[in-house]
Amino acid sequence: MEVELYVYDLSQGLARQSFLGVHIDAVYHTALVFGGIEYFFGAGIQQTYPGATHHGRPMEIIPLGKTDLPMEVILEYLDSLKQIYTMESYDLFTHNCNNFTNDFAMFMLGKGIPDRITSLPQTVLNTPFGQLLKPQLDNAMRGITQAPVAPAAIPPQQRQSNASNGVSSSYPPPKETNASQRNGVSATSGFPTGQVHYATTLKKLDMLLDSARSSCAVIFFTSATCPPCKLVYPAYDELAAEAGAKAVLIKVDLSEAYEISSKYQVRATPTFMSFLKGKKENEWVGASEGQLRGNVRMLIQMAHPPHPHTNLRLRTFQRHHKAYLYTKIPPLEKLIAKIGPGGSDPAVTAVKDFICTRQVSGASDAPLPDLPAVMTFVLNSAEYMPPDSLFPVIDLLRCALVDQRVSGYLAAEKSHHTIRKLLSKPTSLDPDCPYSLRIVTLQLACNLFSSPLLAHQLLENADLSTPLLQLVTSSLLDTTHAPVRVAAASLAFNMAATNHKRRLDGEEELLTEAVQVELMAGLLEALEREEE
Numbered sequence: 001m002e003v004e005l006y007v008y009d010l011s012q013g014l015a016r017q018s019f020l021g022v023h024i025d026a027v028y029h030t031a032l033v034f035g036g037i038e039y040f041f042g043a044g045i046q047q048t049y050p051g052a053t054h055h056g057r058p059m060e061i062i063p064l065g066k067t068d069l070p071m072e073v074i075l076e077y078l079d080s081l082k083q084i085y086t087m088e089s090y091d092l093f094t095h096n097c098n099n100f101t102n103d104f105a106m107f108m109l110g111k112g113i114p115d116r117i118t119s120l121p122q123t124v125l126n127t128p129f130g131q132l133l134k135p136q137l138d139n140a141m142r143g144i145t146q147a148p149v150a151p152a153a154i155p156p157q158q159r160q161s162n163a164s165n166g167v168s169s170s171y172p173p174p175k176e177t178n179a180s181q182r183n184g185v186s187a188t189s190g191f192p193t194g195q196v197h198y199a200t201t202l203k204k205l206d207m208l209l210d211s212a213r214s215s216c217a218v219i220f221f222t223s224a225t226c227p228p229c230k231l232v233y234p235a236y237d238e239l240a241a242e243a244g245a246k247a248v249l250i251k252v253d254l255s256e257a258y259e260i261s262s263k264y265q266v267r268a269t270p271t272f273m274s275f276l277k278g279k280k281e282n283e284w285v286g287a288s289e290g291q292l293r294g295n296v297r298m299l300i301q302m303a304h305p306p307h308p309h310t311n312l313r314l315r316t317f318q319r320h321h322k323a324y325l326y327t328k329i330p331p332l333e334k335l336i337a338k339i340g341p342g343g344s345d346p347a348v349t350a351v352k353d354f355i356c357t358r359q360v361s362g363a364s365d366a367p368l369p370d371l372p373a374v375m376t377f378v379l380n381s382a383e384y385m386p387p388d389s390l391f392p393v394i395d396l397l398r399c400a401l402v403d404q405r406v407s408g409y410l411a412a413e414k415s416h417h418t419i420r421k422l423l424s425k426p427t428s429l430d431p432d433c434p435y436s437l438r439i440v441t442l443q444l445a446c447n448l449f450s451s452p453l454l455a456h457q458l459l460e461n462a463d464l465s466t467p468l469l470q471l472v473t474s475s476l477l478d479t480t481h482a483p484v485r486v487a488a489a490s491l492a493f494n495m496a497a498t499n500h501k502r503r504l505d506g507e508e509e510l511l512t513e514a515v516q517v518e519l520m521a522g523l524l525e526a527l528e529r530e531e532e
Helices: 071-081 097-109 120-125 128-145 179-183 202-211 227-231 233-246 258-264 289-303 332-337 340-344 346-361 371-384 387-400 404-412 414-429 435-450 452-460 462-476 482-504 513-531
Strands: 002-009 028-034 037-042 044-048 060-066 216-222 248-253 271-276 279-285
Touching (some): 002 097, 028 097, 037 097, 060 097, 071 404, 071 452, 202 216, 202 248, 202 258, 216 289, 227 233, 233 248, 233 289, 271 289, 279 289, 332 346, 332 387, 340 346, 346 387, 371 387, 371 404, 371 414, 387 414, 404 452, 414 435, 414 462, 435 452, 435 462, 435 482, 452 462, 452 482, 462 482, 462 513, 482 513
Parallel strands (some): 216 248
Antiparallel strands (some): 002 060, 028 037, 037 044, 216 271, 271 279
């Protein structure tokens, strides 16, 4: 999917007549365009048809490159940015549309937008007049930068209300459904989910039933001359929407489907037949809405039994749990001094400035550093630095990973090379892994869970889950260092909490039963050793 940068001039050419003492080509406003939608930051994160905002036509369109990320991954990351790019946090100089497009482009493409655009606010502030007029300029531009999008410019599917920032959104909340339900099409059969299917031929009916061979299906036999049948049509439609991808609900009009009528020998309408795992489960006659709802919901529960934990009336098992993050910031100057000559690398300086700004002023005032350069430095350090000297590099990245934008960037990294390298480092050095390296790697692994997007990948991608499991199980059994066992237990908690959230949301679990057993065995053995 091609990604373009739309560049606008908010001053409409007046910036070239600047009295600030420096040459300015334009007051840049930028937006990312892909998939036929323009995304920008003003009154929160806003979306529109390309070029349809009140800014008019862009002064420049810059092709940024191509992304291979799935749209659902991109939109889930965009959803996480809404917590940082809110309407209230907008600032013309320190937290603007160009910061947003830079962060978003870095996630999608591994590179930001041109430096001449992102550096302009600082160029203005470096002038005496710029500092003096900053409040007035910011207030004067609010009406332009945060103007609402005209309803006609918003694509119809984008008009769903977004409670978190009060703007339109084109995507459903990630927690509501699994991937197949979000797409509205079954990943296995290709049939739409969440709606009633109509079968007029035996071949179509057999295809629908076959698509439910691993779950369940219901056939509603009706006819055009059956008034009682029409009484339960709305309930049947509601049940189909409620079931989503968990069941296939079919409607057969016997006055049209003679072949089906002959095979199933239905004597009266309405008649319902239910199928579980490919075999007939039940049959009943009558237009009782209560009986219909009860039977269909029971069938779905039989096909998709809830995890035993959900039946335990314990508050701990009935709610989502936040990941445990290691957020404490050490004295950064001392930490960087331990890196040695590499501490003067521009990537290190950029990360330090990002962490300090975020700590003092908050995430909205902390623009991202050049993350590709940062990860290149981290990978080179992991490859060539002695293990005893590597821990300050890992700890510096651990501090940055508290921000979802950083962990989200790693979620989009091709082959997840950085994470795999870091997670596997301690176990590759066993039994001689330095204590300092193991403890900061465990804490870094915990902070990877700051992004739900990356948390899911850590558990469902075998290239990540394998070294992660090896790290946590080996560290739980460390008999020498109690802090290592504590950090390992925190990481095990994050893994279990992420998996439990999926379970509560009715989605497929990310951890296989074998992995859960191995994780539990490690925890139980660690507890036994604690008691000893």
